[in-house]
Amino acid sequence: xLADRLARYSRTLRYGDLPDTVVHEVKRxxxxxxxxxxxxxxxPPCRVARLIAxxxxxxxxxxxxxxxHKTLTDLATFANGGLVRYLDFNDTxxxxxxxxxxxxxxxxxxxxxxxxxSGKRVIEAIALAYEIQCRLCDASALRPRGWxxxxxxxxxxxxxxxxxxxLSNTRTVQAINLAGIANMxxxxxxxxxxxxxxxxxxxxxxxxxxxxxxxxxxxxxxxxPIFEGxxxxxxxxxxxxxxxxxxxxxxxxxxxxxxxxxxxxxxxxKILDTYIKHYPVEYHAQTAxxxxxxxxxELMEVEGARAVDHIMDVEIGSYDVAIEIIGRDPExxxxxxxxxxxxxxxxxxxxxxxxxxxxxxSFSPKRLHDPAVRNLMKKVRVVQQPExxxxxxxxxxxxxxxxxxxxRTYMRQVDVPVGHPGSPMSDHDLEAKFCRxxxxxxxxxxxxxxxxFVWNLDRVRDIGALMPLLRVKGRG
Numbered sequence: 399x400l401a402d403r404l405a406r407y408s409r410t411l412r413y414g415d416l417p418d419t420v421v422h423e424v425k426r427x428x429x430x431x432x433x434x435x436x437x438x439x440x441x442p443p444c445r446v447a448r449l450i451a452x453x454x455x456x457x458x459x460x461x462x463x464x465x466x467h468k469t470l471t472d473l474a475t476f477a478n479g480g481l482v483r484y485l486d487f488n489d490t491x492x493x494x495x496x497x498x499x500x501x502x503x504x505x506x507x508x509x510x511x512x513x514x515x516s517g518k519r520v521i522e523a524i525a526l527a528y529e530i531q532c533r534l535c536d537a538s539a540l541r542p543r544g545w546x547x548x549x550x551x552x553x554x555x556x557x558x559x560x561x562x563x564x565l566s567n568t569r570t571v572q573a574i575n576l577a578g579i580a581n582m583x584x585x586x587x588x589x590x591x592x593x594x595x596x597x598x599x600x601x602x603x604x605x606x607x608x609x610x611x612x613x614x615x616x617x618x619x620x621x622x623p624i625f626e627g628x629x630x631x632x633x634x635x636x637x638x639x640x641x642x643x644x645x646x647x648x649x650x651x652x653x654x655x656x657x658x659x660x661x662x663x664x665x666x667x668k669i670l671d672t673y674i675k676h677y678p679v680e681y682h683a684q685t686a687x688x689x690x691x692x693x694x695x696e697l698m699e700v701e702g703a704r705a706v707d708h709i710m711d712v713e714i715g716s717y718d719v720a721i722e723i724i725g726r727d728p729e730x731x732x733x734x735x736x737x738x739x740x741x742x743x744x745x746x747x748x749x750x751x752x753x754x755x756x757x758x759x760s761f762s763p764k765r766l767h768d769p770a771v772r773n774l775m776k777k778v779r780v781v782q783q784p785e786x787x788x789x790x791x792x793x794x795x796x797x798x799x800x801x802x803x804x805x806r807t808y809m810r811q812v813d814v815p816v817g818h819p820g821s822p823m824s825d826h827d828l829e830a831k832f833c834r835x836x837x838x839x840x841x842x843x844x845x846x847x848x849x850x851f852v853w854n855l856d857r858v859r860d861i862g863a864l865m866p867l868l869r870v871k872g873r874g
Contacts, residue, residue, distance in 0.1 A: 437835035479601025517858030555607030575620030
């Protein structure tokens with residue numbers, strides 16, 4: 399049964415199984431996630447989640463990032479997870495089902511703090527959660543069936559939590575059963591005009607995963623078999639799930655192949671295949687924004703400061719998955735919320751053509767309702783390119799063609815964005831992103847201490863030492 403396999407893998411994976419490259423990538427994802435979280439400190443859904451969590455005090459629980467308040471681990475997971483996700487700036491994984499696997503990090507830190515886990519144990523749990531969620535995304539697409547990608551989240555987060563809580567194999571299986579039985583998320587979250595819930599969808603899934611592990615720890619059992627049962631996950635939600643061998647998996651045999659030896663299993667952990675974002679937009683828009691920024695610079699150079707005023711037509715050539723997610727719904731041409739705008743091909747491209755690099759300020763209310771942006775969006779067409787078929791997710795090509803009143807045509811195509819494994823973001827650039835996101839929340843000394851803490855995470859004895867470093871200005 400799949401639940402048994404997942405439980406066995408989570409219990410046998412050890413820090414010593416993680417190559418240095420994987421440990422380093424975990425640190426990079428943690429730094430990136432903390433930056434995204436602090437950058438979103440005042441966002442409306444994050445304030446709501448924090449207010450809910452602050453109604454409960456749990457001295458032995460987990461800290462609400464940015465404050466000194468400790469609450470239940472599942473509530474901390476929910477509140478901190480919303481912070482990581484809100485800006486749509488945290489990392490991404492693209493496969494049959496897309497995902498943002500760093501959404502698992504708030505759960506592992508919350509549970510890790512509650513159990514006084516070392517930095518190495520937290521690294522271990524984060525790598526595990528990435529591996530589980532990404533392999534599930536490889537196995538089956540949920541989107542065509544009407545389910546949201548966060549539906550895989552309760553499984554990855556509960557396994558990360560169970561790992562940190564040192565649950566037995568039997569209780570880890572029960573945590574998986576409990577995580578899977580009641581936490582299916584509807585795809586409506588990402589259809590039409592997007593709401594504040596977009597930021598909270600995975601944090602809620604992770605909260606439920608942590609809660610499942612807490613229940614299992616105390617002896618609660620759940621329906622079994624959760625995946626293969628007559629009315630189980632595979633029958634009603636995902637379809638068949640045939641997961642490829644996990645990195646460093648021991649004792650698993652699939653299709654007659656003996657995978658019991660270390661040398662016969664894949665050594666590539668899935669975290670190495672995930673992508674750090676260069677721009678705060680939905681990942682399928684990353685190549686579009688890069689291309690549009692390049693065209694902005696070219697237009698300014700050739701036609702002058704008023705060049706955008708003379709644009710007659712903008713064609714965004716892309717592939718089916720990107721168009722389905724960010725280039726199809728009528729609301730993408732008339733975004734009423736930040737959540738819709740950063741999931742809109744027309745908006746992201748129009749603002750980049752007008753103003754250059756897309757930043758957090760690109761989604762301010764003033765920019766969102768800027769007549770110049772709105773007028774340019776009316777000239778945007780999204781067209782599927784037959785030659786791009788089959789290239790996703792290894793690459794995510796976008797071609798932008800701009801025609802002006804003077805009869806000139808400008809074109810730029812980007813296949814792989816900065817931050818993709820094929821064009822990785824350097825540690826220096828990642829630190830710069832972190833500094834930009836945390837400026838105004840922390841002073842420079844605190845920012846430097848946080849960066850140093852993360853790069854030395856494997857030497858940390860108790861992850862709780864991280865929490866005081868996250869206190870925002872004016873919070874004590």
